[in-house]
Amino acid sequence: MENKITSITLQNFTTESGVFYASLNLSFQVFGLALHTAPIVLVNHALTGNSQVVGDNGWWNDLIGANKTIDTNKYTILAFNVPGNGFDDVIIENYSDFTTRDIARIFIEVIRFLKIERLYAIIGGSVGGGIAWELVALEPTITQKLIPIATDWKSTDWLIANCFLQEQILKNSSKPIEDARIHAMLCYRTPESFTAKFQRTTNEELAIFNVESWLSHHGKKLQKRFQISSYKMMNQLLKTIDITRNSDSFKEITSRIEADIHIIGINSDLFFTANENKATYEELKKYKNNVTYQEIVSIHGHDAFLIEYKQLHNLLQDIF
Ligand SMILES: CC(=O)SCCNC(=O)CCNC(=O)[C@H](O)C(C)(C)COP(=O)(O)OP(=O)(O)OC[C@H]1O[C@@H](n2cnc3c(N)ncnc32)[C@H](O)[C@@H]1OP(=O)(O)O
Numbered sequence: 001m002e003n004k005i006t007s008i009t010l011q012n013f014t015t016e017s018g019v020f021y022a023s024l025n026l027s028f029q030v031f032g033l034a035l036h037t038a039p040i041v042l043v044n045h046a047l048t049g050n051s052q053v054v055g056d057n058g059w060w061n062d063l064i065g066a067n068k069t070i071d072t073n074k075y076t077i078l079a080f081n082v083p084g085n086g087f088d089d090v091i092i093e094n095y096s097d098f099t100t101r102d103i104a105r106i107f108i109e110v111i112r113f114l115k116i117e118r119l120y121a122i123i124g125g126s127v128g129g130g131i132a133w134e135l136v137a138l139e140p141t142i143t144q145k146l147i148p149i150a151t152d153w154k155s156t157d158w159l160i161a162n163c164f165l166q167e168q169i170l171k172n173s174s175k176p177i178e179d180a181r182i183h184a185m186l187c188y189r190t191p192e193s194f195t196a197k198f199q200r201t202t203n204e205e206l207a208i209f210n211v212e213s214w215l216s217h218h219g220k221k222l223q224k225r226f227q228i229s230s231y232k233m234m235n236q237l238l239k240t241i242d243i244t245r246n247s248d249s250f251k252e253i254t255s256r257i258e259a260d261i262h263i264i265g266i267n268s269d270l271f272f273t274a275n276e277n278k279a280t281y282e283e284l285k286k287y288k289n290n291v292t293y294q295e296i297v298s299i300h301g302h303d304a305f306l307i308e309y310k311q312l313h314n315l316l317q318d319i320f
Helices: 100-113 127-138 157-172 176-188 191-198 210-225 228-239 250-256 274-285 301-306 309-316
Strands: 006-014 020-032 040-044 076-080 119-125 143-149 260-266 291-296
Touching (some): 100 228, 127 228, 157 228, 176 301, 291 309
Parallel strands (some): 260 291
16 A cells, blocks of 8 residues: 655635735655556545545544555545645645635546546545545536545535634634634534433533533644645635526536436534435436435544445445
């Protein structure tokens, strides 16, 4: 397996909002079989993730690897770092210049630079799945399969509202990353998940509820490994997912998509609700015959795509 991070410089990139970047770096990692020797699976990371999908600190080790659901003995795994995610040297200061579609445009340029004609699959959870939707909306023949997990083709008002609160915390708090993470963890889980996990127990040593110490733990942990500019950038992308923004209608855009679309929702997801995902499926089904909808059943909410691996395996095994 290759762990090297490769960086490519794009010249003359203008964002959808009209801001010109004379150069912009994009870095990526390749795992499994070498590029151009096997079907390629593009894996898009989520808010605080990066191109390290497998190996040491790999965030999807439970799903991807030798003899795993997405088998690195069978596929080439390609994973980009969203510019500004902080995993490489790229820092984006003016995060509001960018939308999710810009990131998809940048990915497409590099996919073409790497002389990849067609991917086997694009898979991603949350904002990574949103980037995947934007990719196929822009390049309808770029992949055989689109697998958006715990996401949708658009951010809803509820999600945008929470991203707004995240932004306020990131701008105004004295402990921005910690406090923003604490709020975010509430959105990533559910009341039922907390009840099952904590049962109103207390941390005797600290004399606080365990749910409080758990939230503090996640806040501090992220603070140690994440940069504020990255958090702001990724939050901006999360709220700007919308394949129809300044574009054709949903029907026109999705009619062009050639890929089989395998939507995977989570019954308890507060961010990208199962109902929104089902509505997307029902709409697509009216004029496409290669769309499926499957659901992860979990009390854990949005985070289930990082927890419910047995279910993910069952839902994905026929595709991979
Ligand atoms: C919006 C987007 O694009 S996607 C957002 C995606 N979600 C995230 O980024 C969420 C981040 N969530 C996580 O990191 C989670 O830990 C997951 C999803 C990876 C795993 O979830 P779980 O298996 O439920 O693990 P849990 O959340 O309990 O985390 C375990 C950690 O909490 C700690 N912990 C557990 N209980 C407590 C407690 N009462 N007090 C303090 N710490 C605690 C454990 O020691 C462990 O610490 P470590 O990770 O430093 O080893």
